[in-house]
Amino acid sequence: MSKSNILFIINPISGGKDKLKIPALIDANIDRSKFNPNFSFTEYIGHASEIAEEAANKNFDVIVAVGGDGTINEVAAKVMQYDKILGIIPFGSGNGLARFLKIPIKTAEAIKVINKFDVKVIDTATFNEKRFFNMAGMGFDAYISAVFAGNKSRGLAGYLKLGMKEVLSYRSQDYDLIIDGKEYTRNAFVISIANSSQYGNNAHIAPAASITDGLLDVCIIKKFPMYKLPVLAYQMLNATTDQSDLVEIIKGSSIKIVRSQNDAIHIDGEPFFMGKEIDIAILPLSLNIITP
Numbered sequence: 001m002s003k004s005n006i007l008f009i010i011n012p013i014s015g016g017k018d019k020l021k022i023p024a025l026i027d028a029n030i031d032r033s034k035f036n037p038n039f040s041f042t043e044y045i046g047h048a049s050e051i052a053e054e055a056a057n058k059n060f061d062v063i064v065a066v067g068g069d070g071t072i073n074e075v076a077a078k079v080m081q082y083d084k085i086l087g088i089i090p091f092g093s094g095n096g097l098a099r100f101l102k103i104p105i106k107t108a109e110a111i112k113v114i115n116k117f118d119v120k121v122i123d124t125a126t127f128n129e130k131r132f133f134n135m136a137g138m139g140f141d142a143y144i145s146a147v148f149a150g151n152k153s154r155g156l157a158g159y160l161k162l163g164m165k166e167v168l169s170y171r172s173q174d175y176d177l178i179i180d181g182k183e184y185t186r187n188a189f190v191i192s193i194a195n196s197s198q199y200g201n202n203a204h205i206a207p208a209a210s211i212t213d214g215l216l217d218v219c220i221i222k223k224f225p226m227y228k229l230p231v232l233a234y235q236m237l238n239a240t241t242d243q244s245d246l247v248e249i250i251k252g253s254s255i256k257i258v259r260s261q262n263d264a265i266h267i268d269g270e271p272f273f274m275g276k277e278i279d280i281a282i283l284p285l286s287l288n289i290i291t292p
């Protein structure tokens with residue numbers, strides 16, 4: 001079998017962890033009978049996407065995102081476009097997609113998964129003109145991602161601290177949804193569109209989500225009194241939100257959401273600003289990815 005050219009795209013800021021020693025660690029553990037490894041560090045937002053595109057055009061067969069869901073998003077969009085294979089070495093704050101796929105968080109173990117080189121094909125989705133792979137949505141979490149992006153410090157602790165501060169003043173919003181032709185009107189604190197089950201850190205909003213079923217889980221977190229916040233957190237960590245009276249989950253493949261104003265949204269945890277109307281669609285079995 002001929003060797004595959006593999007490029008590791010390393011986001012130096014994701015998860016707030018130092019990654020200077022990562023190339024050496026990968027170099028020492030990668031199976032050289034299968035792969036010719038190369039490394040690139042990203043220098044700014046959007047750089048992973050540029051590097052991935054260049055690599056795809058230069059005959060790299062496998063492109064690995066070393067980072068969190070935001071880095072995976074940039075790399076995976078190009079991997080799909082050029083019909084290459086995605087690998088993941090988890091290094092984010094939440095690692096939602098990696099945890100869902102059971103890719104080990106320990107780097108040496110994640111390299112072993114790449115060495116085994118089992119490739120699966122998974123669903124991906126579009127959110128207006130953008131692609132997402134794990135989770136996208138609007139409401140409180142999108143608002144928090146937007147505020148968090150302006151923060152210097154990354155990592156889970158900073159995110160939680162900011163969330164606790166902002167949760168007291170955030171007001172839930174009215175949304176009109178059309179899911180596979182059926183209309184719903186809901187007041188929601190958060191609407192999450194889940195491809196995998198979790199946001200990251202094993203916080204499962206859509207416990208029954210499958211990444212190969214051609215469906216997305218529309219998760220509507222209702223307005224709730226603050227004293228129920230620990231209940232919701234407990235249900236997420238125990239993957240029981242599908243039995244919760246705080247969360248409604250509707251599966252579908254074609255989703256339209258209309259809100260009262262232009263506002264923040266998030267795509268795989270990265271904040272953007274979009275108009276009132278959001279069209280979401282699944283692209284069944286559209287991304288090649290190395291999984292355990």
Ligand SMILES: Nc1ncnc2c1ncn2[C@@H]1O[C@H](COP(=O)(O)OP(=O)(O)OP(=O)(O)O)[C@@H](O)[C@H]1O
Nearest residue numbers: 014015042043045067068069070071092093094095
């Ligand atoms: N050198 C850089 N400086 C600043 N931002 C960067 C740099 N390289 C990449 N980025 C951006 O960092 C953002 C965050 O990356 P990522 O999502 O991988 O980490 P995270 O947010 O810590 O993890 P997770 O999404 O799992 O919670 C991405 O949007 C990416 O575009």
